[in-house]
Amino acid sequence: MTTLHFPPGFQWGTATASYQIEGAISEGGRGVSIWDTFTHQPGRVMGGTNGDTACDHYHRYPEDVALMADLGMQTYRFSVAWSRIFPFGRGAVSLEGLAFYERLIDELLAKGIQPALTLYHWDLPQALQDIGGWANRETVDAFAEYAAFLYEKLGDRVSRWITLNEPLIFTMYGHRLGVMAPGQKDLRITARAVHHAMLAHGRAVRAFRESGVAGEIGITNANSSFEPDDDSAETAAAVELARDFETRLFHGPVFGRGYPASVLKFYAERGAPFPIETGDMDIIAEPTDFLGVNLYSRQLIRPGGPTGFTSAPPRLPLLPMGYEAAPHSLGDFVRWVSKEYGNPVIYITENGVCDNAEPGPDGTIDDATRMELTRGFLAGLHGAIQDGADVRAYYMWSLMDNFEWAFGFTKRFGIVFTDFESGRRIPKASAGMYAATARANALEV
Ligand code: BGC
Secondary structure, eight states: OOEEEOOTTOEEEEEOOHHHHOOOTTSTTOOOBHHHHHHTSTTSSGGGOOSSSTTOHHHHHHHHHHHHHHTTOOEEEEEOOHHHHSTTSSSSOOHHHHHHHHHHHHHHHHTTOEEEEEEESSOOBHHHHTTTGGGSTHHHHHHHHHHHHHHHHHTTTOOEEEEEEOHHHHHIIIIISOSSTTOOOOHHHHHHHHHHHHHHHHHHHHHHHHHTOSSEEEEEEEEEEEEESSSOHHHHHHHHHHIIIIIIHHHTTTTTOOSOHHHHHHHHHTTOOOOOOTTHHHHHTOOOSEEEEEEEEEEEEEEOSTTSEEEOOOOSOBOTTSSBOOTHHHHHHHHHHHHHTTSOEEEEEEEOOOOOOOOOTTSOOOOHHHHHHHHHHHHHHHHHHHTTOEEEEEEEEOSBOOOOGGGTTSOOOOSEEEOTTTOOEEEOHHHHHHHHHHHHTEEEO
16 A cells, blocks of 8 residues: 655545536526527437436535535535526626525535636526527627626635636537537537637636736636557657647647647638637736646547547547546646646646446445546546646546536436435445545545
8 A cells, every 4th residue: 555645735626517516497597508408409418308406406505515524625616607697698697696606605615615616617698699609709798797797796705716617628519519508510600619718718817817806717628638549650740639629729829829720720721710809819818827627538549530630449448438447647638738838737627437336235335436547547646746747636526426418317427426316415435535535635545
């Protein structure tokens, strides 16, 4: 047995997102979001389910915060449903919606848990989608107004802010592949959505500085650790293209390097230019305080396809999500991103394991795969920190099983089991392991 100590002050927490856990979609003056619309369209979600009730966290939040406290969590990342605050995206405000988050935040603070608030985790108000959503530049203004409102109302109690969760996923899966809300498949719309999302990020950072709120702000991107399928120079070039299209596209502009030329060319050649106006890139490059890293796996890459890169067949065992069980990928990616962007402060804003273990005859849940892979992810992360990466917090995805987007309730990511019938929460074996790690600020491997 070896003990891997994390740096003093390293923070441990869990992460969730509004639509995946809250339910209560018609309460507190909440407006309709694109995920309400999408999930109620036939054929969109596995099993035909939706987030109407989800974990019923809207009502059960005191119990959920108490659970976190029992597990010794020091911080909690959650997102605000934009349409609870501005039911129509902009204009009229629902103070009842705001009050829900005030109660949640107060409960967290009372238990000594630091809130980390994500402004946008994919649930765009439907009223904004009705005018074009992220393809319309007006959505950028609406987002900046929404962000400024929350800084003003919650800035006295929340000091860690995340602008967007995974623009890669909501732009590509939602607008190009059509498998997530709003379910579009259009390259022109995708290019516009990418640029407007990044501009919205920059505007929200500017508004944060202007608000005078004491605290820190950054973006959370989706990542894979890209690995070459063989040793050839062609494959190495394909890996760089994968990084351009999926990593540098969203990190580059934030760090003042603009969008990769390869990506701009690809879109422009297909009649889908990025709608960049004078001054936009400076706004997107407004300095941030940290980089939020989400990572679940690696991707083996080989040359091919219209973009010049494609996925090679997996070699490692697959998880229920269809991707490889690759615990080394977290440390590898953190090393790469730290080097690429000058060693930024990093929070692992999501990492976790899909393990569908159910309660056994004695009622306990032995999620052995989650525990084994979590140890691997954390050991890799520890190695990257030893090598100089400035990682200061880790948020496990997720606190509890929840609505896994287009997969509905078929994929369980929680360290706490959710019985979706009764709403009951049961900590899994991994919750005990994770709590022990957090308490000791050290991992036993
Ligand atoms: C998202 C989460 C999601 C998780 C697991 C991330 O891409 O931010 O909302 O549940 O991955 O698939």
